[in-house]
Amino acid sequence: MATNHLIERHVFNDLPSLSEALAESVAVTLRNAITQHGQASLVVPGGRTPTVYLPRLAQINLPWQHVFVTLSDERWVEPTSEQSNERLVREHFLQHMQQQPHFISLKTKHAHPDEAIADLDMRLAGLPLPFSLIILGLGADGHIASLFPGMTLDMNSANLCQAATPPAAPSPRISLSLQALINSSRIILVITGKEKRQLVDQLIASPDPAIPFVQLMQSRPVELFETD
């Protein structure tokens, strides 16, 4: 049975036009948040797709010193590792900016992300909350941030973070919790490639509650920026 999802789908011809529209839209949200609250928070995903649009977002003309940037999730590796989402943000976003935002890492010295939750929650509590804007990617299996299909997502927990063991990846991860995602002021999912777009069509037509993307879209409005 189809869900009562509140999804707005914006389809683009190619990645450059998606990146351009995304940058314009992100700029409006962050500017409004700065005007209203004096500061703004932006969450960006890891993975491969952001390498395409983050350099364009880095060109947005904003008082970035009033913006706090963090990640939707992190692999439990050193920030110098090629697997690190922090490394990706530094290389494809922060290094391209004239004026630096405040970057909040999701990596700590703890041996396992489970042990880091209290510290990370404190770190994130220093950001403007709810997050002004969360940009998410979508994994081919329907995961968002590092919330994987079949994981138990505690909707009653006040924690901003949750540890995760990905089904097919070498290191454990830390993720923003589903509740932290749901509570944010605006959510954009960037979907690239025919396969992922077909997955979205399929999950909208027959939503499987074990898939975190489905739980998100059933809980609050989500905007999709899509291209083949």
Ligand SMILES: O=C1O[C@H](COP(=O)(O)O)[C@@H](O)[C@H](O)[C@H]1O
């Ligand atoms: O592992 C991850 O994967 C998803 C999707 O990434 P992509 O490589 O398919 O673009 C990403 O959203 C998440 O932040 C990342 O850690």
